[in-house]
Amino acid sequence: MDGSEALVRASLLAGCRFFAGYPMTPFTEVLEHFARLLPEHGGVCINAESELEAVGMAWGAAATGARAATGSTGQGLSLMQESLAEATLAEIPLVVFNMARSQGDYFQATRGGGHGDYRNLVLAPQDVREGIELVQLAFHLADKWRNPVVLYGDYLLAHTQESVAVEPLPLPELPPKDWAVDGSRSGSGVSRAVTPLGLGKVGQRDFGQEGKAQYIATKMPLLEREVRVDIGWIDDAETVIVAFGSPARFVKYAVQQLRAAGHRIGYVRPITLWPFPYDAVRAAAEQARAIGSFEISSGQLIDDVRIGAAGLAPVTFLGGVSTDHSGFGVGRLLDVEEVTARVLALHEGREQPPVPGYEEYAYALAAHQQEAAP
Amino acid sequence: MTEQHRREATGGDLGPVLDTSAPPAATARLVEAHKPDLLLTEDHSLCPGCGEPLAVRAFLDAIAELGMTSRAVGVVGIGCYTMFSGTIDVDLVQALHGRAPSVATGVKRMLPDAVVFTLQGDGDMVNEGLQEVLHTAARGERVTCILLNNGVFGETGGHMTATSVIGQRTKNTLDGRDAEQHGYPILIGDLIARLEGAVYVARGSVHNAGAVARTRRMFRRAFETQAAGAGFTFVEVLTMCPTGWFVPTADGPDELQRTLAEVHVTGELKVDGHVRTTAELQAENVAKQREVEAQLAAGGLDETS
Numbered sequence: 224m225d226g227s228e229a230l231v232r233a234s235l236l237a238g239c240r241f242f243a244g245y246p247m248t249p250f251t252e253v254l255e256h257f258a259r260l261l262p263e264h265g266g267v268c269i270n271a272e273s274e275l276e277a278v279g280m281a282w283g284a285a286a287t288g289a290r291a292a293t294g295s296t297g298q299g300l301s302l303m304q305e306s307l308a309e310a311t312l313a314e315i316p317l318v319v320f321n322m323a324r325s326q327g328d329y330f331q332a333t334r335g336g337g338h339g340d341y342r343n344l345v346l347a348p349q350d351v352r353e354g355i356e357l358v359q360l361a362f363h364l365a366d367k368w369r370n371p372v373v374l375y376g377d378y379l380l381a382h383t384q385e386s387v388a389v390e391p392l393p394l395p396e397l398p399p400k401d402w403a404v405d406g407s408r409s410g411s412g413v414s415r416a417v418t419p420l421g422l423g424k425v426g427q428r429d430f431g432q433e434g435k436a437q438y439i440a441t442k443m444p445l446l447e448r449e450v451r452v453d454i455g456w457i458d459d460a461e462t463v464i465v466a467f468g469s470p471a472r473f474v475k476y477a478v479q480q481l482r483a484a485g486h487r488i489g490y491v492r493p494i495t496l497w498p499f500p501y502d503a504v505r506a507a508a509e510q511a512r513a514i515g516s517f518e519i520s521s522g523q524l525i526d527d528v529r530i531g532a533a534g535l536a537p538v539t540f541l542g543g544v545s546t547d548h549s550g551f552g553v554g555r556l557l558d559v560e561e562v563t564a565r566v567l568a569l570h571e572g573r574e575q576p577p578v579p580g581y582e583e584y585a586y587a588l589a590a591h592q593q594e595a596a597p
Numbered sequence: 598m599t600e601q602h603r604r605e606a607t608g609g610d611l612g613p614v615l616d617t618s619a620p621p622a623a624t625a626r627l628v629e630a631h632k633p634d635l636l637l638t639e640d641h642s643l644c645p646g647c648g649e650p651l652a653v654r655a656f657l658d659a660i661a662e663l664g665m666t667s668r669a670v671g672v673v674g675i676g677c678y679t680m681f682s683g684t685i686d687v688d689l690v691q692a693l694h695g696r697a698p699s700v701a702t703g704v705k706r707m708l709p710d711a712v713v714f715t716l717q718g719d720g721d722m723v724n725e726g727l728q729e730v731l732h733t734a735a736r737g738e739r740v741t742c743i744l745l746n747n748g749v750f751g752e753t754g755g756h757m758t759a760t761s762v763i764g765q766r767t768k769n770t771l772d773g774r775d776a777e778q779h780g781y782p783i784l785i786g787d788l789i790a791r792l793e794g795a796v797y798v799a800r801g802s803v804h805n806a807g808a809v810a811r812t813r814r815m816f817r818r819a820f821e822t823q824a825a826g827a828g829f830t831f832v833e834v835l836t837m838c839p840t841g842w843f844v845p846t847a848d849g850p851d852e853l854q855r856t857l858a859e860v861h862v863t864g865e866l867k868v869d870g871h872v873r874t875t876a877e878l879q880a881e882n883v884a885k886q887r888e889v890e891a892q893l894a895a896g897g898l899d900e901t902s
Contacts, residue, residue: 241707267706272732276699279692279729283672283703286690291703309693404688404704406711410635410666411686418691422683425637429683 227252233358240266241284241291250322288403294320308337312419316365325552327520345496378551379469452500453492460489504531518542543578555579646846648836651803659816676718695726698733737794747838755841790867796828798867802835804850
């Protein structure tokens with residue numbers, strides 16, 4: 224089956240009962256599979272009129288205690304930012320499938336474009352097999368912390384056909400959702416409110432707006448315990464490469480090949496993008512000569528790598544915008560030979576090779592370079 | 598400052614300022630002491646003369662009268678009325694500005710037996726979230742969207758909304774809403790009535806006791822229609838906002854009739870799939886008014902009318 228179907232089947236296994244979405248490549252197949260499979264499993268999938276409504280519908284479904292999800296890509300998720308920020312204050316356990324077109328939405332996912340002091344948990348599987356586990360973990364963590372969880376995938380994850388078994392991930396039991404609304408307590412004097420505002424009902428705890436913000440601010444550091452990371456050959460590594468998601472598979476393979484050739488190179492692969500595994504990067508930086516950030520973007524992950532490295536080792540950007548005519552972030556840079564050449568160049572202290580494809584834009588840049596010249 | 602002093606200071610023009618230097622000539626008269634069961638307290642933080650508490654009481658009474666209390670779930674928008682989410686004894690979900698209909702959709706799909714309503718203002722529903730309510734109606738979603746329409750952003754202090762009437766003065770239409778510059782008001786009830794998925798659409802008002810009673814009947818009918826699973830239901834209520842209209846508190850009801858109700862004509866806009874025109878509603882309202890006047894002339898109102 225393709226990655227999208229595997230992620231959807233994993234959602235059903237996790238007890239997902241509601242999905243709403245709006246088609247947009249490469250997320251579209253996730254919506255298609257939910258639309259086909261959810262009704263068969265007693266759930267509901269709505270083809271929302273916009274991403275704004277998709278996230279609203281999922282919000283409402285989640286407020287009743289049902290496991291609910293939505294998702295999109297780049298622009299669609301930009302539209303959802305208001306809700307993804309506010310849902311953190313309302314403590315809505317929402318799972319968001321972000322099938323990104325490149326890794327240039329790293330900031331969108333980990334920093335977000337929403338308002339206020341908020342964080343969404345972000346999980347980034349490297350392949351379909353890990354995706355099946357992380358989807359189930361996403362629903363678990365969303366309920367555990369009552370916070371939105373973003374699953375950051377991409378074109379490769381959503382569209383790769385793999386032979387995989389969708390099996391349940393053993394996870395601890397969670398307490399019942401006594402905060403959810405169902406109408407049964409209406410008129411009892413202790414009816415419930417699922418609200419981002421501090422406004423408490425008469426006779427019940429009333430945070431006030433500031434108090435609610437304080438409470439969420441106190442909760443966020445607890446979520447940092449959920450950090451997950453995959454590390455390889457760090458102990459004696461002179462060069463350490465940081466990468467996440469599908470591109471990390473290419474990096475891991477390149478590092479493995481270079482190791483076999485006798486080069487002391489290791490890797491750090493964040494599985495959670497927020498919370499970011501700063502400690503793992505710091506530990507690597509303490510004894511490495513060079514840290515490289517490989518990413519399919521113009522440089523976003525590198526900010527977190529630099530924070531983690533804390534100046535203990537220089538951090539070099541190894542990635543770049545890499546796309547083909549389809550625009551889905553699967554360009555010429557996503558190639559083991561290209562990745563290997565870049566990792567080796569960093570390891571041997573040479574300059575990075577040019578990003579393939581960039582030379583096509585040299586004519587457009589020439590004018591700017593002239594302007595910039597002193 | 599006595600009234601005499603003020604008259605001298607202002608050259609005789611007292612303006613819309615209430616004189617509170619002495620007790621009023623006639624004291625306030627308590628007509629009816631009634632607290633809906635689903636209101637935790639009668640206290641609220643809205644302005645004197647506001648029509649929203651009346652509308653909220655009307656739909657809370659309707660829910661209780663229909664025996665739907667323990668299956669009621671509300672989704673509240675953002676506006677002055679949002680403060681009621683602390684005092685309404687109903688399970689509630691607070692939505693972002695404009696987003697209540699989609700949130701209510703998610704709630705209803707997961708709780709098909711619940712009676713789900715939204716509570717929104719005209720800024721929330723007709724400005725920010727217009728597409729939400731239209732699509733929810735078009736889908737025939739089994740929810741009741743409630744619009745408190747006062748033709749003004751009350752919470753920000755009196756600004757133009759999409760339902761403000763032509764000529765209405767607001768803080769950002771100082772010379773009155775001008776169609777050339779600000780466009781025309783959206784008659785949201787009429788728009789929704791044209792959609793196939795909407796089965797019951799009504800526009801009530803709270804400018805006097807009779808209008809409140811009529812609005813409560815509209816709420817009952819909407820909730821009953823929702824519970825029967827017939828489709829989308831919609832109740833719009835015209836409410837006074839003397840603060841946002843910049844008129845004396847007591848002038849609110851008259852101002853409502855003179856401005857808002859002239860454009861957003863009250864009545865049942867769609868019943869059992871049959872859409873009624875503005876002319877039909879106006880004729881019905883005139884006939885009702887004559888009936889009431891005749892009853893008054895004959896010695897008193899018939900309680901059932």
